[in-house]
Amino acid sequence: MKISKVFSVLLSLLVAFSLFPISSFAQTEDEDVIEVEGAPLDPSIDPMGPRHQISYIDEDLESKADFIMLYTSEFATEVTVKKNWVAVQVDENNTVTKVVNQSVNGAPPVWEDEQSLAIPEGGYVLLAHDDSWATKNFRKFLAANFKDGDVIKLRKNGEVVPITEFMTGNGLKASINLQNEKMYTLTESQADISGSIQNFESDQTYRLVINEQEVELQEDGLFQYVYELSKGTNYIDVKIYKNDILHDMESLIVYYQDNPSAEKEVFLWVEQGPNARRFQSSEDVRSMLLEAKDAGVTAVVLDVKGVEGFASYQKNDLTNRPYVSEMTAEGRAGSNPELDLLQEFIDHGHQLDIEVHASFNVFAEGSIAHNEYAVLEDHPEWEEMVYRSEDNGAILPLRESAYGKKGALVAFVNPSNPEVRDYQLKTFEEVMKNYDVDGVLLDRGRYDNYFADFSDLSRTQFEEYLAEQGKTLTNWPQDVFYYEGSNRVDGPLINEWFTFRSSVINSYLEETRELVDQYNLSQSRDIQLSAYVGSWYESYYLNGVNWSSPTFTYDSRLEFPQDSLYGEDYAETAYTDKLDFLMIGTYQTTAQEINKYITLGNILTDGKVPLYAGMALVNVQDPSLQREVFQAGLQNTSGLMLFDYSQANFPVIKASIADEEYVKDYVLGISNPTDPENPFAGDFLNINRNDDNLNVFSDSFGLSTATNKWGVEAVVDASGEVVKMVNKEQAMNWNWTNVDDNNSQIPEGGFVISALDRSGAREKRVLVANNFDIGDRVRSASLSGSLNYEGKSFSTAGFEYEGKVDAIGPGEAKVFVNGEEAAVQSSGEFSLPVSLQPGENQIDIVVYVDDYKTHNQVVTVFGEEAAGFDEVIQFVEEADFPNKGIQQAILSKLQNAKRDFDAARTHEENGLIEQAEKARVKGNKKLDDLHSFVQKHAGKHILAEVAEQLGGYIEKLKED
Numbered sequence: 023m024k025i026s027k028v029f030s031v032l033l034s035l036l037v038a039f040s041l042f043p044i045s046s047f048a049q050t051e052d053e054d055v056i057e058v059e060g061a062p063l064d065p066s067i068d069p070m071g072p073r074h075q076i077s078y079i080d081e082d083l084e085s086k087a088d089f090i091m092l093y094t095s096e097f098a099t100e101v102t103v104k105k106n107w108v109a110v111q112v113d114e115n116n117t118v119t120k121v122v123n124q125s126v127n128g129a130p131p132v133w134e135d136e137q138s139l140a141i142p143e144g145g146y147v148l149l150a151h152d153d154s155w156a157t158k159n160f161r162k163f164l165a166a167n168f169k170d171g172d173v174i175k176l177r178k179n180g181e182v183v184p185i186t187e188f189m190t191g192n193g194l195k196a197s198i199n200l201q202n203e204k205m206y207t208l209t210e211s212q213a214d215i216s217g218s219i220q221n222f223e224s225d226q227t228y229r230l231v232i233n234e235q236e237v238e239l240q241e242d243g244l245f246q247y248v249y250e251l252s253k254g255t256n257y258i259d260v261k262i263y264k265n266d267i268l269h270d271m272e273s274l275i276v277y278y279q280d281n282p283s284a285e286k287e288v289f290l291w292v293e294q295g296p297n298a299r300r301f302q303s304s305e306d307v308r309s310m311l312l313e314a315k316d317a318g319v320t321a322v323v324l325d326v327k328g329v330e331g332f333a334s335y336q337k338n339d340l341t342n343r344p345y346v347s348e349m350t351a352e353g354r355a356g357s358n359p360e361l362d363l364l365q366e367f368i369d370h371g372h373q374l375d376i377e378v379h380a381s382f383n384v385f386a387e388g389s390i391a392h393n394e395y396a397v398l399e400d401h402p403e404w405e406e407m408v409y410r411s412e413d414n415g416a417i418l419p420l421r422e423s424a425y426g427k428k429g430a431l432v433a434f435v436n437p438s439n440p441e442v443r444d445y446q447l448k449t450f451e452e453v454m455k456n457y458d459v460d461g462v463l464l465d466r467g468r469y470d471n472y473f474a475d476f477s478d479l480s481r482t483q484f485e486e487y488l489a490e491q492g493k494t495l496t497n498w499p500q501d502v503f504y505y506e507g508s509n510r511v512d513g514p515l516i517n518e519w520f521t522f523r524s525s526v527i528n529s530y531l532e533e534t535r536e537l538v539d540q541y542n543l544s545q546s547r548d549i550q551l552s553a554y555v556g557s558w559y560e561s562y563y564l565n566g567v568n569w570s571s572p573t574f575t576y577d578s579r580l581e582f583p584q585d586s587l588y589g590e591d592y593a594e595t596a597y598t599d600k601l602d603f604l605m606i607g608t609y610q611t612t613a614q615e616i617n618k619y620i621t622l623g624n625i626l627t628d629g630k631v632p633l634y635a636g637m638a639l640v641n642v643q644d645p646s647l648q649r650e651v652f653q654a655g656l657q658n659t660s661g662l663m664l665f666d667y668s669q670a671n672f673p674v675i676k677a678s679i680a681d682e683e684y685v686k687d688y689v690l691g692i693s694n695p696t697d698p699e700n701p702f703a704g705d706f707l708n709i710n711r712n713d714d715n716l717n718v719f720s721d722s723f724g725l726s727t728a729t730n731k732w733g734v735e736a737v738v739d740a741s742g743e744v745v746k747m748v749n750k751e752q753a754m755n756w757n758w759t760n761v762d763d764n765n766s767q768i769p770e771g772g773f774v775i776s777a778l779d780r781s782g783a784r785e786k787r788v789l790v791a792n793n794f795d796i797g798d799r800v801r802s803a804s805l806s807g808s809l810n811y812e813g814k815s816f817s818t819a820g821f822e823y824e825g826k827v828d829a830i831g832p833g834e835a836k837v838f839v840n841g842e843e844a845a846v847q848s849s850g851e852f853s854l855p856v857s858l859q860p861g862e863n864q865i866d867i868v869v870y871v872d873d874y875k876t877h878n879q880v881v882t883v884f885g886e887e888a889a890g891f892d893e894v895i896q897f898v899e900e901a902d903f904p905n906k907g908i909q910q911a912i913l914s915k916l917q918n919a920k921r922d923f924d925a926a927r928t929h930e931e932n933g934l935i936e937q938a939e940k941a942r943v944k945g946n947k948k949l950d951d952l953h954s955f956v957q958k959h960a961g962k963h964i965l966a967e968v969a970e971q972l973g974g975y976i977e978k979l980k981e982d
Contacts, residue, residue, distance in 0.1 A: 055180070056176070057076060060167040074159070076091070077090055078092070080188070088153070090160050091148070092147075093149060094189050095141045095143050096193065097194075098141060100139060101141060102138055105133055105136050106123075107122075108123045109164070110148040111142065112174065116173055117173050118172040123161075128162070128166050193223075196228065198217060200215070200274070205275040205622065206617055212251060216246040219243035219262055230262055232258060233258055255577075256278060257275055258274040283660050283661075288662045289664065290663075290664050290670065291663060294325035294326075295325075296728065296730065298357045303361070304361065311367075316672070317675045317676040323379045327381075328346070330354070332396045335364035337362075340451055341445060347359035349394055353730065354389075364453070364457055368457060372458070377460040378460055379459065379550070381554070382467075384437075385437050385467065388433035395433065404435040406470055406474040407420075408426070411507070420470070421433060434469070437468070438483050446530075450537060450538075455541070461602070463551075463554060469566035476499055487518070488515070493515070502515055517586060517589075520563045520566070521587070526566060527568075528568065528596075528597045550602040552604060553597075556607045557620075569627075570596045571630040572596040573628045601631055602632075604623075604627060604634070632659075632660040634661050635655030637651060637652065637662060637663070637664055638665055639665060639670060646683075648675075668728065673709070688707070688805060689805045689808065690717075691803050692716075692876060693874035695744075695798040699875060700878070707720070708720060712778065714779055716776075717777075719776060721769065721770050724768070727764060729776055732758070733749065733776055734776075734787040734790045734791050735749070737768075738769070738772045740771030744800055745769070746796065747794065749764070753784075753792075754791045756784060777789065802876060805825065805837075805869055805876075812882060813884075815885070816858060818885040818886065821856050822855050824851070826849070833872040837852050837868070837869055838870075858885035864881075864882060866880055867879040898972065902968065904963060908959055922944045922945030923979075925941040926941035945980075949979055956972055957969065957973065
């Protein structure tokens, strides 16, 4: 259990209420400090050993991180120690009997595989987890300070105590293991709740209660229950009693709604920074929108004001914001000054029936990372004032603070400054005034973080806010919070401060709403107002944003960390009632977490506003994961927002939206200058580069690769020669202190090889750096066709291998199939007869482009001797047909065709060649009709797998 007060009941009350169910949880108080103390390093010098606070006792691990857990023998007989975790087993005498993943001299352990570790009777197990050996001290403390034979201690508030201090005396704890996720959304009215009871003992008495309804337990401790849901949020408490003592309680939160809408919108976000320079012509914009529409995108969100403060539009008569082409930073410079991006998106988007929504990075006015400030240098008084521990209590402009000089990426301005607010509203207005946008969207419509804004202006406004509540600010900023070292300590007015800031953002949104309504009314338009926010609402109060519905009511089972904040005053700052729709960034990296935060979004918005689930494409590049999370968003919200175009792989996106398996239908090959007989297999052709990609870009992709600076690129010209290397030395020496911008120009008639790994990985970048150099001759090609054959069975008679090859950039492709050259047509298609043997066959496909090998592919196929009519008839008789009438019809058609082929053979034997040919044509026609009949009923009256196999047999029965 978490070291907090769950139940504190005096002994006398226990006696008085002994007839009622009671909790089995051991008693601790909020202020109790529970520690484990290792053996002293040298007891002759200091009898005290190293200490570390224990985070939890006998609790389930789900949703917990960065801890040392203490497990007593009442929790279970054993626990699971995952790989990269650390555990210490201790017997009843406080003697360490085993250390899993012990450290030697403080170095990271040689990590053992996942294993089970017994909890000794009367002893305990300590289990540690964190995500950084270097910077955190949970795993390292146990791994470095404990060894077999050590005698250790447990302390409570400084006093040495036995393990029984943390035990209840009620035997093994009965725990609930739910098969359900803890928080999820349903579009049907019933929830199936199932699970089991851990430590279930047949000689004990148990009661399982779900929201006060007693539920039957099976003899093995399993249970299943159908819970009738109410519309909206359902809080479901599952309790297990052992011998009338409450042992465990788990809460489920299920949001029930009708499917939000039949027509789902899919927004593609086009961020200004990494994308603006990609669009050098009107045709570039149209080509991208065509690809997006084909993939299933219905609307675009275009950053018209980026974090640097530059505009992606040219009609700026109210603000004079500089255009995006004026950016000069590496990785940002290069946009076409003659192209009005917003106008191009509107023109082409509307022609293609794609909505265009303009997004604004509202209170961001500069990029510290790129040293780009469109307007902030002219208005330094707008810059946020920050209060951070590194500045020793000083309140400073962001860029003068320690954080601003090292660590901060974006320069925010003060949202409570009237000049700032007016200027941002004019930015919205000039876009609505001059462009036919379908909507305007607030991004970064928030404070930077908890440390801002502490300007004199904000202080004055906060004092006025407090005065309205009859409260006074005595010590600034200590009444809000102060620092002890690097730790923030909240003051008495912390919740008032958070609520005040949220009211500032709420009022700005109200002003934006009024402006949009004014334009809609005066010009008979339907401009929609929306916002993007992070889905992690439980910490978004730190940014001064309450994006819930005013009808949302907080429940402690949501377990928000600052739960005292969510009272009536904070509820009044909720702002979704001012929006036409809301986008939330469900940017987590697992399907479970994404589903959880989609549900949280539904709970918070209470069904009052259309909700769109934002997907960070960089986190869901795996096609199966992307498909799963896209479908969760499409089923449980009004649609998707895909962030961002620079990470879009449209073929994968198309399959994910359509709920289809993505299968790449080509193999990308690249010749190897250092080992010509072993070419490289790339990942994608003319697809945005993402982590763990080795891609090739031809000139049909655009003028440049539009890639970020952390990759390695080899530029190949139209003659096939490498003319430029980007970040070669950085990858070879693995020193990324000084890096070069990628975004390589793609030579006309040439191509670019581009590699990127996930952070810290040394694979594809090193491969390109080590194997390519200026002056090398390189070729590339794509090869397709193998998916039609790999792992499949074919008749050994008359087999022919067909495929398609396309040289990328310069050169002419030649294809060899099992050593024999195939004729390649001008379209790139090729075919060649191949002799198959019964059973497994390996087909070698080798491709050369101008004598440079690009592919060496092996395709496995299985040869089958042609099945006769008798074998096919037997297959149909033995196969499972839901409709027996269909089965009889197929058998009849097979018999009729068989008679024709039998007649053809008889005619041939008698020398009647013309009659034989007519009978054979007649038989083939009946087989064609039969094949069409099978396809018509496949998946309905004929099982899909039976229809597929039968269709193959029918084709093999046909005779030339």
